[in-house]
Amino acid sequence: MPAQAVLFDIDGTLVDSVDLHARAWQEAFAHFGKQIPFEKVRAQIGKGGDQLIPVFFPEGPVEEIDRWRSDHFKRSYFHQVRPFPKVRELFEAILARRIRIGLASSAKGDELEHYKRLTKIDDLVQAETSADDVEKSKPHPDVFEAALKRLGRDTDPKRVFAVGDTPWDAIAAGKISLRTVGVLCGGFPEADLRKAGCVSIYRDPADLLARLEDSPLLR
Numbered sequence: 001m002p003a004q005a006v007l008f009d010i011d012g013t014l015v016d017s018v019d020l021h022a023r024a025w026q027e028a029f030a031h032f033g034k035q036i037p038f039e040k041v042r043a044q045i046g047k048g049g050d051q052l053i054p055v056f057f058p059e060g061p062v063e064e065i066d067r068w069r070s071d072h073f074k075r076s077y078f079h080q081v082r083p084f085p086k087v088r089e090l091f092e093a094i095l096a097r098r099i100r101i102g103l104a105s106s107a108k109g110d111e112l113e114h115y116k117r118l119t120k121i122d123d124l125v126q127a128e129t130s131a132d133d134v135e136k137s138k139p140h141p142d143v144f145e146a147a148l149k150r151l152g153r154d155t156d157p158k159r160v161f162a163v164g165d166t167p168w169d170a171i172a173a174g175k176i177s178l179r180t181v182g183v184l185c186g187g188f189p190e191a192d193l194r195k196a197g198c199v200s201i202y203r204d205p206a207d208l209l210a211r212l213e214d215s216p217l218l219r
Contacts, residue, residue, distance in 0.1 A: 005100040009164035012186025028069035046166030048106040048137025086206035102127035167196035
């Protein structure tokens with residue numbers, strides 16, 4: 001039976017932004033006195049600031065660091081974010097099969113709006129949640145739970161898939177029994193995505209589009 005709905009992550013899944021976010025976080029931590037290797041920061045991308053900051057600042061000023069990082073990212077890196085190919089075409093193909101689409105992102109609300117315009121999908125989304133809508137970001141399941149509610153009461157979680165690029169997406173979705181389709185365009189190893197629970201792996205949105213008929217979304 002095909003999916004009833006698909007919930008997409010954005011950073012690293014629909015737009016090429018993981019390295020940019022990692023640099024912004026690394027520079028934010030340096031600003032607050034800690035030199036953290038880039039790869040260690042990058043491995044945590046996919047979490048929201050509320051979950052990422054305590055990894056490196058267990059007792060640090062979370063809100064202050066998050067605010068500095070957000071402002072720095074928008075000033076220095078926001079304009080460098082680019083969409084991955086075929087995102088709109090993938091969404092159109094999914095909608096043509098009467099499958100609803102939601103966005104479940106750890107991005108902040110204004111970033112989410114920008115990314116929707118960048119990927120040209122703002123008219124193709126039935127529900128969305130951002131870090132601004134929930135108390136805890138991924139790997140907690142809050143963003144997926146909120147997106148499910150916004151899709152409507154008739155949405156059966158057993159027929160909903162998440163699509164994401166990080167282990168944190170799969171872990172968060174798995175906590176409410178959603179299956180996750182992974183994409184490699186965010187740079188996380190395939191083995192890590194499978195270990196976190198991804199049921200199928202694709203290179204990027206274009207690859208998922210090319211193999212959509214045989215994907216778990218339609219089987």
